[in-house]
Amino acid sequence: MHPILETKDLRHVYSAGTPFEHTALDGVSLSIFPGEFLGIIGHTGSGKSTLIQHLNALLRPTSGQVLLGGEDIWKDKHFTRQARFRVGLVFQYPEYQLFEETVAKDIAFGPKNMGLQPEEIDRRVREAAGFAGLPEALLDKSPFDLSGGQKRRVAIAGVIAMEPEVLILDEPTAGLDPAGRESILDNLRRFQQAKNAAIVMVSHSMEEVAANAGRLIVMDEGRVFADGAPAEVFARAEALQQIGLAVPQVTAVFLRLRAMGLSLPPVYTVEQARRAILAAKEARPC
Amino acid sequence: MLKDITLGQFFPGSTIVHRLDPRTKLVLLVGYIVALFTARWFVTYGLVLAFLLLAVGLSRIPPKTLLRSMKPLLIVIVITGLLNLFYTSGQVLVQFWIFRITREGIVAAALMILRITMLVCGTFLLTYTTSPIALTDGLELLLGPLKRLHVPVHELSMMMCIALRFIPTLMEETDKIISAQKARGADFETGNLLRRAKAMLPILVPLFISAFRRADELATAMECRCYHGGEGRTRLRQPRFLLHDFLALGLGAALVAAVAILRTMGL
Structure with a gap:
């Protein structure tokens, strides 16, 4: 399968030639495939935010390339603009970017900029x-009368309305209650399946990426530290701890149990852990 | 892009320039500006420039950083230079079409550019080496006598302090909102003036809302800590004049006097 979005040896240097010079990305090469759910994790300052702003051409790489469907995203002005619609980006705390009088008008901002017909x-x-997950009754309300969680949904809908092939979200669940988190993630999965869109989610929460992503990319100091299925990535628990990241709590518990001599498979979600324990119990009834 | 604007930025340090009492620095800046506008010819300009270079050298602020802060003012400087270059009468050197360059014009333009550059550099040096809190404290103490005339000095300096503090925050916020709207295909570069002005709405509305939200939160936070204005308020750091303050003030007074005397001699 061909990747929809690719980066090739991406480098980005902020304030080059000043005392504040800072290399945020240092040779990042990765591929994103249609329909996948990709999680990006990394420490604050590891280059996650800089990376995702390259993926929809908001930042121009110092060197290296971003390819969308095999074509350089900076090929020409028209293509760059198209790329912003094809790769949707939801920033952190997007509820602070709402500006229209009604929810419907705010969601329509993106499609309107695309030059679509009113219908x-x-x-x-x-x-x-x-x-x-917004009820239709809210569409005619002012976005400023909504609750924080609803505002965030409006902002996410504003990007989804462009029907992007790749939807990137920077910490979409930060600051929400557990029920709100689960419901937003559920909505994202439904969008992904309905449109076969790729979803890229940046997150701090290991539990969250472990439970949702089919593939994980770990960033450290502007480089790709690990890239693979959650099981492969979390198998390197010690290496992750060295760069200041933790594995999901349940994975840590199972690692300790294995170290104590119990034969258990590696797990990274609570559901897997439950099944593994039940299976182990069945095999050795006590 | 917006990050290039360093207005009101403070570079922490511990050099003698950083350690001077903020009142000393404010008085010195006023003296420096007076000297700069009194200066007339190369000798007096040279004296003021030497004073500036001394201060910059002692502060360890890279001259490059200072010059970079001139960027937004480049147009003003260029226009002032050109006006002086073309509209000063005197001995004509070059003449073409309606333009006429005189010897006096070249000198006047050079000195005027030098004057603006030095004015901006000196002012920026103050904000670069003085934290906003120290700066407003100094201003409040200097303007203290005006309290007798019922001028709300404390409130004014507190407002100034808050304004300075929030410039970088609002810049960052603006950058973020611009990026977010660009990600939704907002276009700020094409179209006529009216269209471009309309294109600013998606930035201005969220920015205003967030500024008000921040103001609200700040007011609540201040009230939670029982802030109620300047009456009976004490300071953590009591500013005190030390030996180096007197030396610096002496140097400043000498500069103003020297420039004033040399000017009467036409230098």
């Missing part, structure tokens, strides 16, 4: 609101 815009607004 198509209307269809997309309704559909995106549905994917983001």
Whole structure:
């Protein structure tokens, strides 16, 4: 399968030639495939945010390339603009970017900029609101009258309405209660399956990426530290701890149990752990 | 892009320039500006420039950083230079079409550019080496006598302090909002003036809302800590004049006097 989005030896240097010079990305090469759920984790300052802003051409690489469907994202002005619609980016705390009088108008901002017909815009607004879990009754309200969680859903719907092939979200669940987190992640998965879109989620929470992502990329000091299925990545628990990241709590517990001599498979979600323990119990009834 | 603007930025340090009492620095800056505008010819300019270079050297602020802060003012400087170059009468050197360059014009333009550059550098040096809190404390103490005339000195300096403090925060916020709207395909570069002004709305509305939100939060936080204005308020750091303050003030007074005397001699 061909990757939809690729980076090749991406480098980005902030304030080059000043005392504040800082290399945020140092040779990042990775691929994103259609329909996958990719988690990006890393410490604060590891280059995650800089990386995702390259993926939809908000930042221009100091050197290296970003390829969208095999073509350089900076090929020409028109393509760069198209790339911003094809690769949707939801920033951290996106609820602070709402500005329109009504929820529907705010969600329509992206599609309108794409130059779509009014009927198509209307269809997309309704559909995106549905994917983001917003009841239709809210569409005519002012976004400023909504609760924090609802505002965030409006902002996410505003990006979904562009029907991007790749949807990137920077900590979409930060500051939400557990129920709100689960519900937003659920909505994202539904969008991913309905449109076969790739989802890239940046997160601090190991539990969250472990439970949702099919593939994980770990960033450290501007480089890709690890890239693989969650099981492979979390198998390197010690290496992760050395760069200041923790494995999911349940994985840590199982690692300790294995170290004590119990024969258990490596797990990274609570559900897997439950099944593994039940299986172990069945094999050795006590 | 917006990060290049370093207005009101403070570079922490422990050099003698950093350690001077903020009142000393404010008075010195006023003296420096007076000297700069009194200066007339190369000798007097040279004296003021030497004073500036001494201060910059002692402060260890890289001259490059100081010069970079001139960037936003480049247009003003260029226009002032050109006006002086073309509109000063005297001995004509070059003449073409309606333009006429005189010897006096070249000198006047050079000195005027030098004057603006030095003015900006001197002012920036103050904010680069003085924390906003020290700066506003100093200002409040200097303007203290005005309290008798019922001028709300403390409130004004507190407002100034808050404003300075929030410039970088709001810059960062603006950058973030611009990026977010660009990600939704907002276009700020094409179209006529009206379209471009309209394109600013998606930035301005969230920015204003967030500024008000921040103001609200700050007011609540201040009230939670029982802030109620300047009456009876004490300071953690009591500023005190030390030997180096008197020396610096002496040097400043000498500069102003020297420039004033040399000016009467036409230098």
